Amino acid sequence: MSNRMINLLVPAIAVILGLLVGAIVMLVSGYDPVAGYIALWQGIFGDSYAIGETIRQITPYILAGLAVAFAFRTGLFNIGVEGQLIVGWFAAVYVGAAFDLPKVIHLPLSILAGAAAGALWAFLPGLLKAKMKIHEVIVTIMMNYIALHVVNALIKTWSGGGDKTDRILESASLRSEFLSSLTDYSRLHYGILVALLMVVVMWFILEKTTTGFELKAVGFNEHASEYAGMKIGKNIILSMVISGAFAGLAGAMEGLGTFGNMYTRGGFTGIGFDGIAVALLGANTPLGVIFGAVLFGSLKYGALNMPNAAQIPEEVVQIVIALVIFFVACGYAIRLFLTKISKKKEAK
Amino acid sequence: MAKRKFGLALSVLLAAGTLLGACGSDNGEEAQNEGNNSGGGESASEFSVAMVTDVGGVDDKSFNQAAWKGIQEFGEDNGLEKGDGGFDYLQSAGEEDYIPNLNALARRDFNLVFGVGFMMQDALDEIASQQKDTQFAIIDAVVEQPNTVSLLFKEHEGSFLAGVAAALTTESKKVGFVGGMENEVIHRFESGFVQGVEAVDPSIEIDIQYTGAFDKAELGKTTANRMYSSGVDVIFHAAGGTGNGVFSEAKERKSNDPDANVWVIGVDSDQYDEGAVGDTNVTLTSMLKRVDVAVKDISEKAKNGEFPGGEVITYGIADEGVALADSRGNIPEDVVAQIEEYQEKIASGEIEVKEYPEGKEPK
Numbered sequence: 001m002s003n004r005m006i007n008l009l010v011p012a013i014a015v016i017l018g019l020l021v022g023a024i025v026m027l028v029s030g031y032d033p034v035a036g037y038i039a040l041w042q043g044i045f046g047d048s049y050a051i052g053e054t055i056r057q058i059t060p061y062i063l064a065g066l067a068v069a070f071a072f073r074t075g076l077f078n079i080g081v082e083g084q085l086i087v088g089w090f091a092a093v094y095v096g097a098a099f100d101l102p103k104v105i106h107l108p109l110s111i112l113a114g115a116a117a118g119a120l121w122a123f124l125p126g127l128l129k130a131k132m133k134i135h136e137v138i139v140t141i142m143m144n145y146i147a148l149h150v151v152n153a154l155i156k157t158w159s160g161g162g163d164k165t166d167r168i169l170e171s172a173s174l175r176s177e178f179l180s181s182l183t184d185y186s187r188l189h190y191g192i193l194v195a196l197l198m199v200v201v202m203w204f205i206l207e208k209t210t211t212g213f214e215l216k217a218v219g220f221n222e223h224a225s226e227y228a229g230m231k232i233g234k235n236i237i238l239s240m241v242i243s244g245a246f247a248g249l250a251g252a253m254e255g256l257g258t259f260g261n262m263y264t265r266g267g268f269t270g271i272g273f274d275g276i277a278v279a280l281l282g283a284n285t286p287l288g289v290i291f292g293a294v295l296f297g298s299l300k301y302g303a304l305n306m307p308n309a310a311q312i313p314e315e316v317v318q319i320v321i322a323l324v325i326f327f328v329a330c331g332y333a334i335r336l337f338l339t340k341i342s343k344k345k346e347a348k
Numbered sequence: 349m350a351k352r353k354f355g356l357a358l359s360v361l362l363a364a365g366t367l368l369g370a371c372g373s374d375n376g377e378e379a380q381n382e383g384n385n386s387g388g389g390e391s392a393s394e395f396s397v398a399m400v401t402d403v404g405g406v407d408d409k410s411f412n413q414a415a416w417k418g419i420q421e422f423g424e425d426n427g428l429e430k431g432d433g434g435f436d437y438l439q440s441a442g443e444e445d446y447i448p449n450l451n452a453l454a455r456r457d458f459n460l461v462f463g464v465g466f467m468m469q470d471a472l473d474e475i476a477s478q479q480k481d482t483q484f485a486i487i488d489a490v491v492e493q494p495n496t497v498s499l500l501f502k503e504h505e506g507s508f509l510a511g512v513a514a515a516l517t518t519e520s521k522k523v524g525f526v527g528g529m530e531n532e533v534i535h536r537f538e539s540g541f542v543q544g545v546e547a548v549d550p551s552i553e554i555d556i557q558y559t560g561a562f563d564k565a566e567l568g569k570t571t572a573n574r575m576y577s578s579g580v581d582v583i584f585h586a587a588g589g590t591g592n593g594v595f596s597e598a599k600e601r602k603s604n605d606p607d608a609n610v611w612v613i614g615v616d617s618d619q620y621d622e623g624a625v626g627d628t629n630v631t632l633t634s635m636l637k638r639v640d641v642a643v644k645d646i647s648e649k650a651k652n653g654e655f656p657g658g659e660v661i662t663y664g665i666a667d668e669g670v671a672l673a674d675s676r677g678n679i680p681e682d683v684v685a686q687i688e689e690y691q692e693k694i695a696s697g698e699i700e701v702k703e704y705p706e707g708k709e710p711k
Contacts, residue, residue: 049451053448057444149560152560156530160710161530161708161709161710162531162532162710163466163529163530163531163532164470185451185478187447254444258444259443259444259470260470261470263443263467264529264531266403266528266529266560266561266562266563266564267561267563267564269442270442301448304438304445304448304449304452305452307438307439308438308449308452308453308456311431314405314439314441
C-alpha cells in the first residue's frame with residue numbers, strides 16, 4: 001500500500017469507525033441509527049439553508065483553529081483563544097455600533113478592531129512569557145475568565161444595566177441580502193471569505209517570510225535559534241499577537257456576521273476550546289485547519305437536526321458526535337495498523 | 349496534478365452530497381406522510397404546537413420544563429401525539445442554536461411555536477419576520493411582530509408573597525436572595541421579594557447575591573453555604589439550575605442536623621420534591637410562575653383562531669399567572685392566612701408592587 005493511499009484511507013476509516021460505534025450507541029439506547037445519520041446528513045447538506053448555516057458555523061472554527069495552530073507552530077500553547085475571541089467579538093460590535101461611517105471604511109475597521117482586541121489580549125501572556133518565563137497556558141486560561149467577566153461588565157455599562165449591546169449598523173455588517181437569498185434566509189455571511197483569506201495569510205507568513213521562518217525555528221528549538229542570533233522574546237510576543245488576532249477575528253465574525261450584537265454570557269462560547277481540537281486534527285497546518293473546522297462545524301450544526309428529524313435525544317447525539325471526533329483524532333493508531341498490514345503483505 | 353485530483357475529489361464529494369441529499373429528503377417526506385396517516389384522527393393535522401428551550405434545557409426543573417408541561421397538557425387535551433403535526437420541542441445547546449431551532453420548527457409546519465426565555469428575543473424577532481405564516485409566542489420578552497404574542501409575568505407580585513412568607517418564617521431576622529444572571533426579569537424577583545420582606549418587618553436583613561449564571565449549581569451551593577453560615581435561615585432563589593445548588597446545601601445541613609433551621613423558597617415550578625430530606629423537607633414553598641398556564645392559554649386561543657398576534661400579555665396574581673405553591677404544612681395556617689391577605693390586596697390593586705429595585709430600573 002502506497003503512502004498516498006494510506007493518507008487518504010486514514011481519515012475515511014476514522015470517520016467510518018466513529019459512525020459505526022456511534023450507530024451501536026444509538027442502537028443500544030433504542031434509537032434508529034439509519035434515521036439518525038440521515039438526519040445528520042440532512043442537517044449538514046439537506047438544503048441550501050442547511051448548507052448556508054453549516055458554512056456559517058465553520059467560519060469561526062477555521063479562525064479559532066488558525067489561532068491555536070499558529071501559536072503551536074512556534075512552540076506556544078494558546079489556550080486563551082476563547083478569551084481573545086470574546087474581546088474581539090465585543091470590540092468589533094462596539095466599533096460596528098458606535099460609529100457611523102461609509103461601509104468601505106466601517107466594515108474593515110470593525111473587523112480590524114476585533115483582530116486588534118484579540119491581539120492585545122494575547123500580547124500580555126506573550127510578554128509575560130518572553131520577559132519572565134511565566135507559562136502561557138496558565139496566563140491564557142486566566143485571561144479567558146478575565147475576558148468573560150470584563151466584557152459582561154462592559155456590556156452592562158454600555159447598555160445601561162441591560163444584557164445585550166446595541167445592534168451593529170448595516171454598514172458594519174458582514175451579512176448580505178445576496179447570500180441569505182441564495183441560501184433561503186440562512187445567516188451565511190461573508191466571514192467565510194475572511195476566514196479563507198486568513199488561511200492564505202497564515203500559510204504565507206509561515207512559509208514565505210523570514211519572520212515566519214524565525215517563528216518556526218523558535219518553535220523547533222529555542223536554544224538553537226538563539227544561538228543562530230534570533231531574538232526569542234520578540235518572536236514569542238509576535239507569535240502570540242498574530243495568534244490572538246486570528247482569535248479576535250473569529251469573535252468579529254460572530255459579532256458582525258452571525259449575531260449582529262453581543263449578549264452577556266454565563267459561560268464560554270466553546271469555540272476557542274474546540275479550536276484546539278480543530279488545530280490538532282489539522283496537524284497545525286493551514287489546510288489541515290480547514291479540514292478540522294469543516295468536520296467540527298458540520299457535525300456541530302448537523303447534530304441539531306438529529307433531535308429534530310429523528311427524535312434522538314441531544315445527549316445521545318453529543319456522544320455520537322464525540323465518538324466521530326474521537327476516532328478522527330485516533331488517526332495515528334489507524335495509520336500504524338495500516339502500515340503493519342501493508343508491511344506483512346510485502347513480506348509475503 | 350495534485351490540485352486537479354483535489355478538485356476532482358471535491359466535485360465528486362459535492363455531487364454525492366447532492367444525490368444523497370436528494371434521496372434523503374424523499375425518505376424524510378415519506379416518513380412524514382406515514383406519520384400523518386398513522387396519526388389517524390383529523391385532530392392530528394388540525395393544530396400543532398412546539399417550543400424551543402433556551403440553554404437551560406427541557407428538564408431544568410424551572411420555566412422550560414413548565415412550558416413543556418403546558419404544551420404536553422394541551423396535547424393530551426386535544427388528542428395530539430408527540431412529533432410532526434402534534435407537539436414537540438427542540439433544545440438549544442448555545443445561543444447560536446436559537447435561530448436554526450426556531451426555523452426548523454417553523455419549517456416542520458407547526459402552527460404555533462414558543463420561544464422560551466428572554467435570551468431568544470432577537471432570534472425570534474428575526475424568524476418571525478421571515479416565517480410570516482407561523483404564529484410565534486415569546487416568554488419573558490417583547491417581540492413586536494404581527495404574528496408574535498409576547499408573554500410577560502409579574503414576577504414581582506409573586507416574589508412579594510415569597511418575601512412575606514420568608515419574613516414570617518425567619519427566626520434569625522436574616523433572609524437571603526440568590527439570583528442568576530442580572531437582568532430585568534431577575535430584578536423583578538429581587539424587587540418583589542425585598543418589598544414583601546419589608547412590608548412585614550423592615551428591620552429584617554436581606555442578603556442579595558447574584559451568581560451570574562443559571563446553570564452553575566456549584567456556585568449556588570457556595571453562595572448558599574456563605575449565607576446560611578452568616579445566619580440567614582430562609583433563601584429565595586431565582587437562579588434556575590444554579591438554584592439546585594441552594595437546595596443541595598440546605599439539604600446537607602438538614603441531614604447533618606435535623607434541627608437546623610434552613611429553608612429554601614423555590615422558583616418557577618413547584619420545587620417541593622427538590623427539598624426532600626428523609627421525612628422532612630427544606631422547601632418552604634415555591635414562587636410559581638405559571639408558564640404552563642400561559643402556554644396552554646395561548647395554545648387554546650390560537651387553536652380557536654383567536655391568536656392575539658402583536659399583543660403583549662402580562663400574567664400577574666389576578667390572572668393566576670404567579671402564585672405561591674402549596675407548602676404542605678411547612679408554613680403554619682396563621683401565616684398562610686396572612687399571606688392570603690397580602691395576595692388579595694395585590695390582586696385588588698390595594699398594594700402596588702414596584703417592578704424594579706431602586707437604581708436597577710431598565711433605561
